[in-house]
Amino acid sequence: MQVDLGNALGTTPGLSEGTLDRLDDRVADAHERIAAGRADREFGYASLALPETADPDAIRAAVEPFGRPAAVINVGIGGSALGAATLSNALDSETDAYFLDNVDPEHVADLLADLPLEDAVVNVVSNSGTTAETLANFLVVREAMADAGVDWTERTFVTTGPEGNLRRLAERHDLPALDVPAGVPGRFSALSTVGLACAALQGHDIEAVLAGGRDAMGGLSGSLFETPGYAYGAATYALAERGAATNAVMPYAESLETFAEWFAQLWAESLGKDGVGQTPARALGATDQHSQLQLYRAGPPDKLVTMVRPRERADRAIPETDLEGLSYLGGASLGDLLDAEFEATEASLAAADVPNVRVEVDRVDERSLGELLYGMEAACVLYGELASVETFTQPAVEWGKKAARGLLGGGDFAEAEAVAEKRELLIGE
Template sequence: MYVDIGNALDAEPRLTRPALDRLDERVADAHGRIERGRTDAEHGYAALNLPDTADPDAVREAVSRFDDPAAVLTVGIGGSALGAATLAEALGAGLDHHVLDNVDPAAVRALLDTLPLADTVVHVVSRSGTTAETLANFLVVREAMDRAGVDWTERTLVTTGAEGNLRDLADRHDLPALDVPAGVPGRFSALSTVALPVAAIAGADLEALLAGARAEADRLAGSLFESPAYAYGAACYALERRGAGINCVMPYAESLECFAEWFAQLWAESLGKDAVGQTPARALGATDQHSQLQLYRAGPRDKLVTLVRPRERPDVPIPETELDGLAYLGGGSLGDLLDAEFRATEASLAAANCPNVRIEVDRLDERGVGELVYGLEAACVLYGELAGVETFTQPAVEWGKRAARGLLGGGDVDEADAVGEKRRLVID
């Protein structure tokens, strides 16, 4: 992974090279804490050990009974779904992958009405085995399979904890089951049993994926000037402290659109605590040059724009044309055009003094995706250390879960009482 933070310097908000040099002393201390956490496999820090602790053979064994399915359906929410969606979109060329990560009745019904259920693999993911949205959706999927005359036990794979309803279900019906990794929060689990099964079904090289992640792990060092991941995390932290409270992640590859969603959860849920943290925004190049770029370049100076792309990609030639005004396009390629759009956006932001960072990998193959996912996770952990937040907890999320459970009759929950205290000013 390559990170260029040059355009993040001397823009607005203003981050200088001397300021980065001073921050580098704190990066060294943070790196020491991260390494101690990895050595002891502490909760959260264990995620940075996945390149060495993940077991590709166990994943392949779990999916071996599913021979070239027509579709794969991941049933999960948050980190239990976004990692799989990211890997499937980036690596699963030709794989018909779907995600049920919401409980919108219309959307669930529409999806189930179109899926070839008899030839669909269902991967249900919940660490606790009790996640309300995930279990509700799975019950709906199971009933749809029953109605269609499909033996759901022959089409279902489970990833869950050692105990809980989902584990009991897997044991009762002899379902293939994988263990969620210990000490790894869901949003940091893309390189684990939570997401690797869909990559395995797609035929991806799991060893190459983990090797790419391991390469980035080996580059973590006590200086931001020696580690691309730390350079990005430190620059984001420093800019947020100076007023860049929004981080707009803009990949220039459609196969990274889900990656931007995954990043948004990683960044928001990990760092949004104690009144600090950057708000992630998602865009797609070159599409959003025609919409969001106007705000980034000419709006409030409260943003960092992160541009992400592969250095190499498949290409499509642009045919010659008889239209004089478009003659400059003929004989080129869509790749040339996208590259020009990328560089023009980067220059446009720099000319307007809007800080931006370039993140690149060689190719969007298994190694490149492994580098990218691991690198952003390590950047997030470093940012959390510098900001002094509990990177691996999510108390605000848990509050909402308890409130919803109470409203549904899942127990006497204090948080549910707050729902009835809503202030109202209704205009009708």
């Protein structure tokens, strides 16, 4: 993973090399705190030890009885889905993966109607074992399998904490069960049982994913000038302090589109506290050059654009043509065009005085993905240290969970009472 901050220097808002030099002393102090927390496996900081503590053998042992299914259905939400989805959607496999991370009834029904349930494996993921959306979807999946004549107990395993409904379900039905790592919030769990089980079922090299994470972990030092993840975390923090309230993450690879979704949860849920934080926006190059770039380049000067790409990729030649005005494309490739779009967008933003940061990985493979995911987690933790926020908690999310559970009769929660207080200003029938 490599980070280029050049186009964030001297922009509006922007940084200077002197700013980065001064900030580096704070990065050194923050690194000491992060390193100590990681070594002691403190809550949250334990996430940054996962490349060493995750056990790929245990994951493979849990999924081995299922062989290589036609499909895997990951039932989870938020951090219980996005890390696994990032790996799955970035890598090719003969086993299709589907992620039930929403309770939209039409979507769930349509998906289950089309799946080969007799040759599908279900992974139910919830640390607490009480997540309402996850358990509701699982009950629907279980019923669909029974209706199709499939013994769900032979096609299901769980990934959960030491207690809760899912743990009891696994014990009652003798289901394979993987442990969610202690002290690791869901959005930081991609390099653990939570993110890697689906990849293992699809036949991906999970050891290489962890090796990429170890590469990034081994590169952590007390200087932003030596650590790509810290360079990104420090720069985004400093830009946010200067007015870059939105961070538009724009991968130039279809395979990394879900990575932008994963990043959005990591950034928003970790850093949006106490009136501070940076709003993540998701874009896709080159598609969103034709939709969102107008705003980024000519709208309010409150944005940072993070552009992500692999240095190497498979390519496809563009056929020669005699169509007037298009002959220049002949002899080039789609990769050439995409790279030109990438570099032109960088230059376009810089010319408009909009800060943008380039993040590159060698290629979209297991090792590079592990390095990218870990690097961004380290960036997020560093940002939290610099901003003095509680990076690993999510109290605003918990408020909504309690309100929803109370509305469904799952307990007596004061938060549910606030729903009745909603103001109305109705227009239309």
